[in-house]
Amino acid sequence: MIGKSILYPGILTLLLMLAVPAAAEQQAFSEDSIAVIENHYKNEPFLLVMWSIECPPCREELALFSQLKRMGENFNLVLISTDHFSQQDTLNAILVEFGLEGVDSWIFASDSIEKLRYHIDPEWFGEMPRSYFYDTSHHRIAVSGKLTHQTINAWLKDKNT
Amino acid sequence: MTRSNLFNIGCRVFLGFFGWSLALYSGAEATFSAGAVTAGTVSTEIRQTQAEECSSLVSVHCGAAPSGAFDEKGRYWVVFVQQEYLYLSYSDDQGVRFSTPVKVNGIPESIYTDGENRPKLAIGTDHEIYVSWTKRSPERFSGDIRFSRSIDQGKSFSPAQTINDDGLVTSHRFDALITDLRGDVYIAWLDKRDRLAAQSQNNAYTGAALYYAVSTDKGVSFSPNQKVADHSCECCRIAISRSGQSGAAVFWRHIFETNTRDHAFVLVGPKGVSQAPQRATVDNWQIDACPHHGPAMMEVGSGHYAMAWFTNSPQHKGIYFGIFVADTGMMMHQTSLTHSPGASHPQLLRPHHGLLFAAWKIFDGKKTLIMLTTSEDDGINWQPAQVIAETEEASDHPLLVQKGSQAYLSWFTKNEGFRLIPLSIRQEVQNQ
Missing domain, CATH: 2.115.10.20 (Glycosyl hydrolase domain; family 43)
Incomplete structure (x- = not known):
């Protein structure tokens, strides 16, 4: 059973995560969810990241997000796990471990992996981590592979100018 | 497709499902019709019923990651995973009906069943049935390479043995299995023991390593683990094939230079690497990610x-x-x-x-x-x-x-x- 988030994504900035209690929950990601996410952050930049429990570079990227959070960086982050929804507890534990329990977090709600991937991006073939930097107009830039501090800083600098 | 073909498929769905139900409820049938799930136009009602049946039925149609091979007599052998057990079943009519599944592992264990990391089956020169799989350990990214064999035409299996011999709790995953024409059994896999050792010395180590072991006594025992190459990609299946009369060829995604994830090739034999690893593909795909594409x-x-x-x-x-x-x-x-x-x-x-x-x-x-x-x-x-x-x-x-x-x-x-x-x-x- 997929738990429904009790948190409003609008308050889920990394800065404000400091104030929320340590309870990670994921929303169920279905074919319509990418539109819901994009609509929620309408006119706002955000970083969309696909990851998986079985992806070692994804853990390193979560550690980077954790570090940025401790540094007080403030940006909208959305995590989508492609794992089977039965692994929600494992996912929760990982997010808590990295102090990312308050992040706007989703998990694939169906085992039709290809279909859900296609709705995010038909060009994405499943490599992870896979990230999309959205600007305020929601033009997005796709990046395959582990993000670096420099890449995120460049985006943060750009979105703040 | 013609109307006639559609009708035939419809009949197969109905009759197949009827046959399956008969087998389920007779309780004495050794085989059941798989017709219900061989056609593509199964109705929602039937799918729901299948889901209910699968909650109490062990079947190749209900399990995960079925992988198999035909033997020389035309019998199709298949292994699949259901509820922490690996099962073997066979079909003598090209997948229409399957035998009652037999458990491979006597003790339940968590088994990887994703497309890239799934159980394998190989048939030996004297009709042995060899099976390998990756056991999922509770620790993240960790697992063991497991092996079992049947020498009585799939009626029973030897106790599962762990092939990686380092005794470490780390990643030994993505097994690949093959028998050569002499009857030797080769298992190759991705192994992080060297990464673990490097990290304990605060040294960086990219990716995993390719290891293999070989049995020259038809799966009774295996050689000590042998390292083939450092710095394989971590999450892609390995391709393995026969190599002439004796030995195996292995083809895997490798990390060249810093993060170029192309492919390497090696020949291995009963006494070790018989031809050194070499780069096989030159696409220059540079990515710091898990492609999940072997x-x-x-x-x-x-x-x-x-x-x-x-x-x-x-x-x-x-x-x-x-x-x-x-x-x-x-x-x-x-x-x-x-x-x-x-x-x-x-x-x-x-x-x-x-x-x-x-x-x-x-x-x-x-x-x-x-x-x-x-x-x-x-x-x-x-x-x-x-x-x-x-x-x-x-x-x-x-x-x-x-x-x-x-x-x-x-x-x-x-x-x-x-x-x-x-x-x-x-x-x-x-x-x-």
Whole structure:
């Protein structure tokens, strides 16, 4: 059973995560969810990241997000796990471990992996981590592979100018 | 498709399901009809009933990641995972009916069943049935390579043994299994013992390592683990094939330089590496990520290996094919099989001399399709790809298997269950 988030994504900035209690929950990601996410952050930049429990570079990227959070960086982050929804507890534990329990977090709600991937991006073939930097107009830039501090800083600098 | 064909499929669905129900409730049937799940137009009502049946039924149609092979008598053997057990079943009618499944592991254990990391089955020279799989450990990214064999035609299996011999809790995963013509059994896998050692010394280590072990006594015992190469990619399946009369060829995604994830090739034998690892593909795909896309390979002649692989470099995108010549390290007849976005997980089969099949999976926005292309001159020229099977819900990776010179697509889908679909040069779509 997929738990429904009790948190409003609008308050889920990394800065404000400091104030929320340590309870990670994921929303169920279905074919319509990418539109819901994009609509929620309408006119706002955000970083969309696909990851998986079985992806070692994804853990390193979560550690980077954790570090940025401790540094007080403030940006909208959305995590989508492609794992089977039965692994929600494992996912929760990982997010808590990295102090990312308050992040706007989703998990694939169906085992039709290809279909859900296609709705995010038909060009994405499943490599992870896979990230999309959205600007305020929601033009997005796709990046395959582990993000670096420099890449995120460049985006943060750009979105703040 | 003609009206007549539609009618036939409808009858198969109905009669198949009826037969399945009979077998379920008779309680004494050793086999059941799989007809309900061989056609593509199973109704919602039947699918729901299947889900209910699967809660109490052990079946190749209910389990996960079925993988199999035909023996020389034409019997199809398949292993699949259900509820922490690996099961063996067989079919004597090309997948229409299956035998009552037999447990391989006596003690339940968590088993990896994703498309890239799934149980394997190989048949020995004296009708042994060899099985390998990766046991999931509670610690993250960790696992053990497991092996068992049956020497009584699948009636019973030896106690599962762990092949990795380091005693470490780390990642030993993505097993690949094959028997050679002498009857030796080879298992190769991705191993992080060296990464663990490096990290304990605060040294960086990229990726994993490729290890293998060989049994020269038909699976009774295995050699000490032997390292083939450092710095393999971590999350892609390994391709393994026979190599002449003795030994195995291994083809895997490797990390060259800092983060170039192309492929390497090696020959191994009973006494160690018989030809040093060499780079086989040069796409220059640089990515610090898990591609989750391993290659395919089969031997097509003395020292010649047909290969198919996925890449996404600026120069090369999609699924590629080539014939690798081990002695020279040259890739011949390299060509793109498809550039279509989403094309993935290629498979190769050479049912007889000169004829090659290549299949892969693709999602077209509504359905997942299996595409097939053929070459009648051993990979020099390829026919346009065509759809040979499809499904509207979740599906496993496609596999190609052969019975004598007849090739089959082996495909497990959520809606249709497990199917063996015969392939021909001019293929008819099986389920539209």
